[in-house]
Amino acid sequence: MERGSRLSQTRTRQLTVVGMLSAICIILGVTGYGFIQLPIAKITIMHIPVIIGAIIEGPKVGMLIGLMFGGFSIIQNIMAPNLLSFAFINPLVSILPRILIPLTSYYSYKLIKIKNESIRIGIGAAIGSLTNTVGVLTMIYILYVDKYATVKNLTIDKATKAIFGVAYTNGILEAIVGVLITISVVGAVNKIKKEKRKDN
Structure with missing residues:
Protein backbone atom coordinates (compact mmCIF):
# COMPACT_ATOMS: atom_id res chain seq x y z
CA MET A 1 0.00 0.00 0.00
CA GLU A 2 2.80 2.39 0.93
CA ARG A 3 4.60 1.73 -2.36
CA GLY A 4 1.39 2.27 -4.32
CA SER A 5 0.77 5.50 -2.46
CA ARG A 6 4.27 6.75 -3.27
CA LEU A 7 3.83 5.90 -6.95
CA SER A 8 0.52 7.72 -7.00
CA GLN A 9 2.08 10.77 -5.34
CA THR A 10 4.98 10.73 -7.83
CA ARG A 11 2.63 10.55 -10.82
CA THR A 12 0.45 13.31 -9.42
CA ARG A 13 3.52 15.49 -8.84
CA GLN A 14 4.83 14.80 -12.33
CA LEU A 15 1.48 15.61 -13.97
CA THR A 16 1.35 18.82 -11.96
CA VAL A 17 4.85 19.75 -13.15
CA VAL A 18 3.89 18.97 -16.78
CA GLY A 19 0.76 21.12 -16.52
CA MET A 20 2.47 24.01 -14.76
CA LEU A 21 5.56 24.21 -16.99
CA SER A 22 3.55 23.64 -20.19
CA ALA A 23 1.30 26.53 -19.15
CA ILE A 24 4.38 28.71 -18.60
CA LYS A 42 16.13 38.45 -30.44
CA ILE A 43 16.33 35.31 -28.33
CA THR A 44 13.71 32.98 -26.89
CA ILE A 45 13.37 31.51 -23.41
CA MET A 46 10.28 29.43 -24.20
CA HIS A 47 12.28 26.20 -24.19
CA ILE A 48 13.62 26.71 -20.65
CA PRO A 49 10.57 25.16 -18.87
CA VAL A 50 11.23 21.99 -20.93
CA ILE A 51 14.81 21.83 -19.61
CA ILE A 52 13.74 22.53 -16.03
CA GLY A 53 11.05 19.84 -16.16
CA ALA A 54 13.51 17.28 -17.53
CA ILE A 55 16.19 17.94 -14.93
CA ILE A 56 13.74 18.03 -12.02
CA GLU A 57 11.43 15.14 -12.98
CA GLY A 58 13.19 13.19 -15.72
CA PRO A 59 13.11 12.91 -19.52
CA LYS A 60 9.54 11.58 -19.83
CA VAL A 61 8.13 14.61 -18.05
CA GLY A 62 10.39 16.87 -20.11
CA MET A 63 9.26 15.24 -23.35
CA LEU A 64 5.60 15.83 -22.49
CA ILE A 65 6.35 19.51 -21.84
CA GLY A 66 8.35 19.64 -25.08
CA LEU A 67 5.41 18.09 -26.94
CA MET A 68 3.07 20.74 -25.52
CA PHE A 69 5.55 23.48 -26.45
CA GLY A 70 5.90 22.18 -30.00
CA GLY A 71 2.16 21.69 -30.42
CA PHE A 72 1.52 25.24 -29.25
CA SER A 73 4.11 26.51 -31.74
CA ILE A 74 2.20 24.85 -34.59
CA ILE A 75 -1.14 26.27 -33.44
CA GLN A 76 0.34 29.73 -32.94
CA ASN A 77 1.79 29.75 -36.46
CA ILE A 78 -1.53 28.63 -37.95
CA MET A 79 -3.53 31.24 -36.01
CA ALA A 80 -1.05 34.12 -36.43
CA PRO A 81 1.09 33.34 -39.48
CA ASN A 82 4.33 35.14 -40.28
CA LEU A 83 7.02 34.82 -42.95
CA LEU A 84 8.40 31.59 -41.50
CA SER A 85 5.13 29.94 -40.48
CA PHE A 86 5.38 27.60 -43.48
CA ALA A 87 8.23 25.91 -41.59
CA PHE A 88 6.84 25.99 -38.07
CA ILE A 89 3.55 24.31 -38.96
CA ASN A 90 5.62 21.20 -39.76
CA PRO A 91 5.98 18.93 -36.68
CA LEU A 92 9.53 18.05 -37.79
CA VAL A 93 10.47 21.69 -37.14
CA SER A 94 8.20 22.57 -34.22
CA ILE A 95 7.90 19.31 -32.29
CA LEU A 96 10.87 17.01 -33.02
CA PRO A 97 13.62 19.32 -31.71
CA ARG A 98 11.48 20.20 -28.65
CA ILE A 99 11.07 16.57 -27.57
CA LEU A 100 14.81 16.05 -28.01
CA ILE A 101 15.59 18.90 -25.57
CA PRO A 102 14.78 16.88 -22.43
CA LEU A 103 16.80 13.90 -23.60
CA THR A 104 20.00 15.89 -24.20
CA SER A 105 19.60 18.12 -21.14
CA TYR A 106 18.69 15.32 -18.70
CA TYR A 107 21.33 12.80 -19.77
CA SER A 108 24.12 15.37 -20.00
CA TYR A 109 23.14 16.50 -16.48
CA LYS A 110 23.06 12.92 -15.17
CA LEU A 111 26.02 11.38 -16.97
CA ILE A 112 28.61 14.10 -16.40
CA LYS A 113 30.52 13.16 -13.27
CA ILE A 114 31.11 16.50 -11.58
CA LYS A 115 30.47 16.98 -7.87
CA ASN A 116 29.31 20.59 -8.22
CA GLU A 117 25.54 20.39 -8.77
CA SER A 118 25.26 23.88 -10.26
CA ILE A 119 27.86 23.09 -12.93
CA ARG A 120 26.02 19.89 -13.87
CA ILE A 121 22.72 21.76 -14.08
CA GLY A 122 24.37 24.46 -16.17
CA ILE A 123 25.85 21.93 -18.61
CA GLY A 124 22.47 20.22 -18.97
CA ALA A 125 20.77 23.57 -19.57
CA ALA A 126 23.37 24.69 -22.12
CA ILE A 127 23.15 21.45 -24.13
CA GLY A 128 19.34 21.44 -23.96
CA SER A 129 19.19 25.04 -25.14
CA LEU A 130 21.56 24.36 -28.03
CA THR A 131 19.43 21.34 -28.96
CA ASN A 132 16.46 23.65 -29.39
CA THR A 133 18.21 26.38 -31.37
CA VAL A 134 20.38 24.19 -33.58
CA GLY A 135 17.68 21.54 -33.97
CA VAL A 136 14.98 23.94 -35.18
CA LEU A 137 17.27 25.84 -37.56
CA THR A 138 18.86 22.67 -38.93
CA MET A 139 15.42 21.25 -39.75
CA ILE A 140 14.48 24.53 -41.46
CA TYR A 141 17.68 24.29 -43.50
CA ILE A 142 17.18 20.64 -44.45
CA LEU A 143 13.50 20.98 -45.35
CA TYR A 144 13.00 24.57 -46.42
CA VAL A 145 16.24 26.33 -47.39
CA ASP A 146 14.81 27.06 -50.88
CA LYS A 147 11.61 28.53 -49.53
CA TYR A 148 13.50 30.40 -46.79
CA ALA A 149 15.70 31.96 -49.49
CA THR A 150 12.60 32.98 -51.46
CA VAL A 151 10.72 34.65 -48.59
CA LYS A 152 13.90 36.40 -47.40
CA ASN A 153 14.82 37.36 -50.98
CA LEU A 154 18.24 35.70 -50.71
CA THR A 155 20.32 33.33 -52.78
CA ILE A 156 20.59 29.74 -51.46
CA ASP A 157 24.16 30.40 -50.38
CA LYS A 158 23.22 33.54 -48.45
CA ALA A 159 20.16 31.84 -46.96
CA THR A 160 22.38 29.02 -45.69
CA LYS A 161 24.76 31.51 -44.11
CA ALA A 162 21.83 33.42 -42.59
CA ILE A 163 20.30 30.29 -41.03
CA PHE A 164 23.54 29.09 -39.50
CA GLY A 165 24.47 32.64 -38.51
CA VAL A 166 21.28 32.79 -36.45
CA ALA A 167 22.05 29.34 -35.01
CA TYR A 168 25.51 30.55 -33.93
CA THR A 169 24.46 33.92 -32.47
CA ASN A 170 21.17 32.86 -30.90
CA GLY A 171 22.55 29.50 -29.83
CA ILE A 172 25.23 31.06 -27.65
CA LEU A 173 23.00 33.79 -26.19
CA GLU A 174 20.08 31.45 -25.49
CA ALA A 175 22.41 28.93 -23.88
CA ILE A 176 23.80 31.60 -21.52
CA VAL A 177 20.32 32.80 -20.52
CA GLY A 178 19.11 29.21 -20.20
CA VAL A 179 21.99 28.31 -17.90
CA LEU A 180 21.40 31.29 -15.60
CA ILE A 181 17.64 30.74 -15.28
CA THR A 182 17.82 26.94 -14.98
CA ILE A 183 20.51 26.96 -12.30
CA SER A 184 18.46 29.43 -10.24
CA VAL A 185 15.13 27.58 -10.58
CA VAL A 186 16.41 24.00 -10.26
CA GLY A 187 18.69 25.02 -7.39
CA ALA A 188 15.72 26.53 -5.52
CA VAL A 189 13.54 23.44 -6.18
CA ASN A 190 16.30 21.08 -5.00
CA LYS A 191 16.73 23.14 -1.84
CA ILE A 192 13.00 22.84 -1.07
CA LYS A 193 13.14 19.08 -1.70
CA LYS A 194 16.06 18.68 0.73
CA GLU A 195 14.24 20.67 3.42
CA LYS A 196 11.14 18.48 3.00
CA ARG A 197 13.23 15.33 3.35
CA LYS A 198 14.73 16.66 6.58
CA ASP A 199 11.28 17.44 7.94
CA ASN A 200 10.09 13.91 7.09
Missing part, protein backbone atom coordinates in the same frame (compact mmCIF):
# COMPACT_ATOMS: atom_id res chain seq x y z
CA CYS A 25 5.61 27.88 -22.14
CA ILE A 26 2.23 28.87 -23.59
CA ILE A 27 1.96 32.05 -21.52
CA LEU A 28 5.46 33.09 -22.60
CA GLY A 29 4.45 32.59 -26.23
CA VAL A 30 1.04 34.28 -26.05
CA THR A 31 2.24 37.34 -24.14
CA GLY A 32 5.51 37.76 -26.03
CA TYR A 33 7.50 37.53 -22.80
CA GLY A 34 9.14 34.39 -24.19
CA PHE A 35 11.29 36.59 -26.42
CA ILE A 36 14.03 38.92 -25.24
CA GLN A 37 15.29 41.65 -27.54
CA LEU A 38 19.03 42.10 -27.14
CA PRO A 39 21.16 44.63 -29.05
CA ILE A 40 22.44 41.99 -31.48
CA ALA A 41 19.63 39.41 -31.53
Whole structure:
Protein backbone atom coordinates (compact mmCIF):
# COMPACT_ATOMS: atom_id res chain seq x y z
CA MET A 1 0.00 0.00 0.00
CA GLU A 2 2.80 2.39 0.93
CA ARG A 3 4.60 1.73 -2.36
CA GLY A 4 1.39 2.27 -4.32
CA SER A 5 0.77 5.50 -2.46
CA ARG A 6 4.27 6.75 -3.27
CA LEU A 7 3.83 5.90 -6.95
CA SER A 8 0.52 7.72 -7.00
CA GLN A 9 2.08 10.77 -5.34
CA THR A 10 4.98 10.73 -7.83
CA ARG A 11 2.63 10.55 -10.82
CA THR A 12 0.45 13.31 -9.42
CA ARG A 13 3.52 15.49 -8.84
CA GLN A 14 4.83 14.80 -12.33
CA LEU A 15 1.48 15.61 -13.97
CA THR A 16 1.35 18.82 -11.96
CA VAL A 17 4.85 19.75 -13.15
CA VAL A 18 3.89 18.97 -16.78
CA GLY A 19 0.76 21.12 -16.52
CA MET A 20 2.47 24.01 -14.76
CA LEU A 21 5.56 24.21 -16.99
CA SER A 22 3.55 23.64 -20.19
CA ALA A 23 1.30 26.53 -19.15
CA ILE A 24 4.38 28.71 -18.60
CA CYS A 25 5.61 27.88 -22.14
CA ILE A 26 2.23 28.87 -23.59
CA ILE A 27 1.96 32.05 -21.52
CA LEU A 28 5.46 33.09 -22.60
CA GLY A 29 4.45 32.59 -26.23
CA VAL A 30 1.04 34.28 -26.05
CA THR A 31 2.24 37.34 -24.14
CA GLY A 32 5.51 37.76 -26.03
CA TYR A 33 7.50 37.53 -22.80
CA GLY A 34 9.14 34.39 -24.19
CA PHE A 35 11.29 36.59 -26.42
CA ILE A 36 14.03 38.92 -25.24
CA GLN A 37 15.29 41.65 -27.54
CA LEU A 38 19.03 42.10 -27.14
CA PRO A 39 21.16 44.63 -29.05
CA ILE A 40 22.44 41.99 -31.48
CA ALA A 41 19.63 39.41 -31.53
CA LYS A 42 16.13 38.45 -30.44
CA ILE A 43 16.33 35.31 -28.33
CA THR A 44 13.71 32.98 -26.89
CA ILE A 45 13.37 31.51 -23.41
CA MET A 46 10.28 29.43 -24.20
CA HIS A 47 12.28 26.20 -24.19
CA ILE A 48 13.62 26.71 -20.65
CA PRO A 49 10.57 25.16 -18.87
CA VAL A 50 11.23 21.99 -20.93
CA ILE A 51 14.81 21.83 -19.61
CA ILE A 52 13.74 22.53 -16.03
CA GLY A 53 11.05 19.84 -16.16
CA ALA A 54 13.51 17.28 -17.53
CA ILE A 55 16.19 17.94 -14.93
CA ILE A 56 13.74 18.03 -12.02
CA GLU A 57 11.43 15.14 -12.98
CA GLY A 58 13.19 13.19 -15.72
CA PRO A 59 13.11 12.91 -19.52
CA LYS A 60 9.54 11.58 -19.83
CA VAL A 61 8.13 14.61 -18.05
CA GLY A 62 10.39 16.87 -20.11
CA MET A 63 9.26 15.24 -23.35
CA LEU A 64 5.60 15.83 -22.49
CA ILE A 65 6.35 19.51 -21.84
CA GLY A 66 8.35 19.64 -25.08
CA LEU A 67 5.41 18.09 -26.94
CA MET A 68 3.07 20.74 -25.52
CA PHE A 69 5.55 23.48 -26.45
CA GLY A 70 5.90 22.18 -30.00
CA GLY A 71 2.16 21.69 -30.42
CA PHE A 72 1.52 25.24 -29.25
CA SER A 73 4.11 26.51 -31.74
CA ILE A 74 2.20 24.85 -34.59
CA ILE A 75 -1.14 26.27 -33.44
CA GLN A 76 0.34 29.73 -32.94
CA ASN A 77 1.79 29.75 -36.46
CA ILE A 78 -1.53 28.63 -37.95
CA MET A 79 -3.53 31.24 -36.01
CA ALA A 80 -1.05 34.12 -36.43
CA PRO A 81 1.09 33.34 -39.48
CA ASN A 82 4.33 35.14 -40.28
CA LEU A 83 7.02 34.82 -42.95
CA LEU A 84 8.40 31.59 -41.50
CA SER A 85 5.13 29.94 -40.48
CA PHE A 86 5.38 27.60 -43.48
CA ALA A 87 8.23 25.91 -41.59
CA PHE A 88 6.84 25.99 -38.07
CA ILE A 89 3.55 24.31 -38.96
CA ASN A 90 5.62 21.20 -39.76
CA PRO A 91 5.98 18.93 -36.68
CA LEU A 92 9.53 18.05 -37.79
CA VAL A 93 10.47 21.69 -37.14
CA SER A 94 8.20 22.57 -34.22
CA ILE A 95 7.90 19.31 -32.29
CA LEU A 96 10.87 17.01 -33.02
CA PRO A 97 13.62 19.32 -31.71
CA ARG A 98 11.48 20.20 -28.65
CA ILE A 99 11.07 16.57 -27.57
CA LEU A 100 14.81 16.05 -28.01
CA ILE A 101 15.59 18.90 -25.57
CA PRO A 102 14.78 16.88 -22.43
CA LEU A 103 16.80 13.90 -23.60
CA THR A 104 20.00 15.89 -24.20
CA SER A 105 19.60 18.12 -21.14
CA TYR A 106 18.69 15.32 -18.70
CA TYR A 107 21.33 12.80 -19.77
CA SER A 108 24.12 15.37 -20.00
CA TYR A 109 23.14 16.50 -16.48
CA LYS A 110 23.06 12.92 -15.17
CA LEU A 111 26.02 11.38 -16.97
CA ILE A 112 28.61 14.10 -16.40
CA LYS A 113 30.52 13.16 -13.27
CA ILE A 114 31.11 16.50 -11.58
CA LYS A 115 30.47 16.98 -7.87
CA ASN A 116 29.31 20.59 -8.22
CA GLU A 117 25.54 20.39 -8.77
CA SER A 118 25.26 23.88 -10.26
CA ILE A 119 27.86 23.09 -12.93
CA ARG A 120 26.02 19.89 -13.87
CA ILE A 121 22.72 21.76 -14.08
CA GLY A 122 24.37 24.46 -16.17
CA ILE A 123 25.85 21.93 -18.61
CA GLY A 124 22.47 20.22 -18.97
CA ALA A 125 20.77 23.57 -19.57
CA ALA A 126 23.37 24.69 -22.12
CA ILE A 127 23.15 21.45 -24.13
CA GLY A 128 19.34 21.44 -23.96
CA SER A 129 19.19 25.04 -25.14
CA LEU A 130 21.56 24.36 -28.03
CA THR A 131 19.43 21.34 -28.96
CA ASN A 132 16.46 23.65 -29.39
CA THR A 133 18.21 26.38 -31.37
CA VAL A 134 20.38 24.19 -33.58
CA GLY A 135 17.68 21.54 -33.97
CA VAL A 136 14.98 23.94 -35.18
CA LEU A 137 17.27 25.84 -37.56
CA THR A 138 18.86 22.67 -38.93
CA MET A 139 15.42 21.25 -39.75
CA ILE A 140 14.48 24.53 -41.46
CA TYR A 141 17.68 24.29 -43.50
CA ILE A 142 17.18 20.64 -44.45
CA LEU A 143 13.50 20.98 -45.35
CA TYR A 144 13.00 24.57 -46.42
CA VAL A 145 16.24 26.33 -47.39
CA ASP A 146 14.81 27.06 -50.88
CA LYS A 147 11.61 28.53 -49.53
CA TYR A 148 13.50 30.40 -46.79
CA ALA A 149 15.70 31.96 -49.49
CA THR A 150 12.60 32.98 -51.46
CA VAL A 151 10.72 34.65 -48.59
CA LYS A 152 13.90 36.40 -47.40
CA ASN A 153 14.82 37.36 -50.98
CA LEU A 154 18.24 35.70 -50.71
CA THR A 155 20.32 33.33 -52.78
CA ILE A 156 20.59 29.74 -51.46
CA ASP A 157 24.16 30.40 -50.38
CA LYS A 158 23.22 33.54 -48.45
CA ALA A 159 20.16 31.84 -46.96
CA THR A 160 22.38 29.02 -45.69
CA LYS A 161 24.76 31.51 -44.11
CA ALA A 162 21.83 33.42 -42.59
CA ILE A 163 20.30 30.29 -41.03
CA PHE A 164 23.54 29.09 -39.50
CA GLY A 165 24.47 32.64 -38.51
CA VAL A 166 21.28 32.79 -36.45
CA ALA A 167 22.05 29.34 -35.01
CA TYR A 168 25.51 30.55 -33.93
CA THR A 169 24.46 33.92 -32.47
CA ASN A 170 21.17 32.86 -30.90
CA GLY A 171 22.55 29.50 -29.83
CA ILE A 172 25.23 31.06 -27.65
CA LEU A 173 23.00 33.79 -26.19
CA GLU A 174 20.08 31.45 -25.49
CA ALA A 175 22.41 28.93 -23.88
CA ILE A 176 23.80 31.60 -21.52
CA VAL A 177 20.32 32.80 -20.52
CA GLY A 178 19.11 29.21 -20.20
CA VAL A 179 21.99 28.31 -17.90
CA LEU A 180 21.40 31.29 -15.60
CA ILE A 181 17.64 30.74 -15.28
CA THR A 182 17.82 26.94 -14.98
CA ILE A 183 20.51 26.96 -12.30
CA SER A 184 18.46 29.43 -10.24
CA VAL A 185 15.13 27.58 -10.58
CA VAL A 186 16.41 24.00 -10.26
CA GLY A 187 18.69 25.02 -7.39
CA ALA A 188 15.72 26.53 -5.52
CA VAL A 189 13.54 23.44 -6.18
CA ASN A 190 16.30 21.08 -5.00
CA LYS A 191 16.73 23.14 -1.84
CA ILE A 192 13.00 22.84 -1.07
CA LYS A 193 13.14 19.08 -1.70
CA LYS A 194 16.06 18.68 0.73
CA GLU A 195 14.24 20.67 3.42
CA LYS A 196 11.14 18.48 3.00
CA ARG A 197 13.23 15.33 3.35
CA LYS A 198 14.73 16.66 6.58
CA ASP A 199 11.28 17.44 7.94
CA ASN A 200 10.09 13.91 7.09
